Amino acid sequence: MDQKIKKPSCQLVTFSYGAVGEYLLTSVFLTEVWRAGEVERVIVFATRNREALKALSEKYPYIQLYPLISFHFLMALWRSFFVGTLVFVPMTFGLLPTHIKIAARILSLKKKSLRLGFTGLRDRSYTYDVSVPYDTRALFLENLFSLGKKAGFKLSCPAPFHFSRHPEALWRFALIENTYLVFAPFASNPKRSLPKKRWADILSVILREYPELPVVLVGSPQERTEAEHIIFLLGNVRVFNTAGLSFPHIITLITQAKLFLGVDSGLTHVAAVAHTPSVVVGNLSHPTWLPRYNPNAAIIADR
Numbered sequence: 001m002d003q004k005i006k007k008p009s010c011q012l013v014t015f016s017y018g019a020v021g022e023y024l025l026t027s028v029f030l031t032e033v034w035r036a037g038e039v040e041r042v043i044v045f046a047t048r049n050r051e052a053l054k055a056l057s058e059k060y061p062y063i064q065l066y067p068l069i070s071f072h073f074l075m076a077l078w079r080s081f082f083v084g085t086l087v088f089v090p091m092t093f094g095l096l097p098t099h100i101k102i103a104a105r106i107l108s109l110k111k112k113s114l115r116l117g118f119t120g121l122r123d124r125s126y127t128y129d130v131s132v133p134y135d136t137r138a139l140f141l142e143n144l145f146s147l148g149k150k151a152g153f154k155l156s157c158p159a160p161f162h163f164s165r166h167p168e169a170l171w172r173f174a175l176i177e178n179t180y181l182v183f184a185p186f187a188s189n190p191k192r193s194l195p196k197k198r199w200a201d202i203l204s205v206i207l208r209e210y211p212e213l214p215v216v217l218v219g220s221p222q223e224r225t226e227a228e229h230i231i232f233l234l235g236n237v238r239v240f241n242t243a244g245l246s247f248p249h250i251i252t253l254i255t256q257a258k259l260f261l262g263v264d265s266g267l268t269h270v271a272a273v274a275h276t277p278s279v280v281v282g283n284l285s286h287p288t289w290l291p292r293y294n295p296n297a298a299i300i301a302d303r
Helices: 022-033 050-056 071-080 098-107 140-150 198-211 221-235 247-255 265-274
Strands: 013-015 041-046 061-065 085-089 113-119 128-132 179-184 216-219 240-242 259-263 280-281 297-302
Touching: 013 022, 013 071, 013 098, 022 041, 022 050, 022 061, 022 140, 022 265, 041 050, 041 071, 050 061, 050 221, 050 247, 061 071, 071 085, 071 098, 085 098, 113 140, 128 140, 179 247, 179 265, 198 216, 216 221, 221 240, 221 297, 240 280, 259 265
Parallel strands: 013 041, 013 085, 041 061, 085 113, 113 128, 179 216, 179 259, 216 240, 259 280, 280 297
Antiparallel strands: none
16 A cells, blocks of 8 residues: 655665666756755666766765765665655666665665555566556656656656756857757667668758758767768768767767757757757657657658
8 A cells, every 4th residue: 555755864875777868857857846945865776877967967966976886885775764755766667686676675674664666567566565557648747757656756847957067068069059960870770770871861951951060969989980981971061970979978968969860869869858959760769758848849650
């Protein structure tokens, strides 16, 4: 049976699988919980991609981000024997990873510690002290706030997400704010992207219509060669290949751009939260969530 939280609770502990979009929206929820004075400490244990997530947290020093297998987990466990611990288990449409299940149970062993999570998903073998059914028709953030209110948190409307600015990212390529296009053709699932020749054709049309518009191609270090291939097919020197640039600099390039063009990916979530005008190609994906987070966004289904 669901229980109400006895306040004040001292620490809130949650986990991240490393997905940028999931972490961005969870951070908005965690921020409101912290601002409401519900907890004194917010700890996120990341199973991967911690450096990228750390870049997203630069403006949020009260969110402490650590690797799961670390001394910090032992410290959180030690504190749980003396203070209340709320263990928020993140949503997943698949089975909960075993190490997350074990870590959440260990942290919530004490009587004044509680597990929070969603029911109605694929993994029905895990139980929670406070839970709500996950509503697939609602936004991810709306589900988080629904869970928080069920736990008794007095949450206000979410504040806009704030990113750190690194102007040297623009200076490096002699770019001026709000005058260039950020092109993000890659996704963690390669099937969501388009063939390189298709991307080159799309960019050719854009550059023909807007001959003075600089294009900044972003991606990971592993995607730099593929980015070079697209630029080679395009044959245009005004495309800057920034694949492999540090994640804080990529964030700045996206948030200061005139337009973002890409597929359904973590970087698209960054553009959405920053309200950067965006055109997103839905290839084996239809990100219907996008216009609800970003009023300046449009979705195109590739045919």
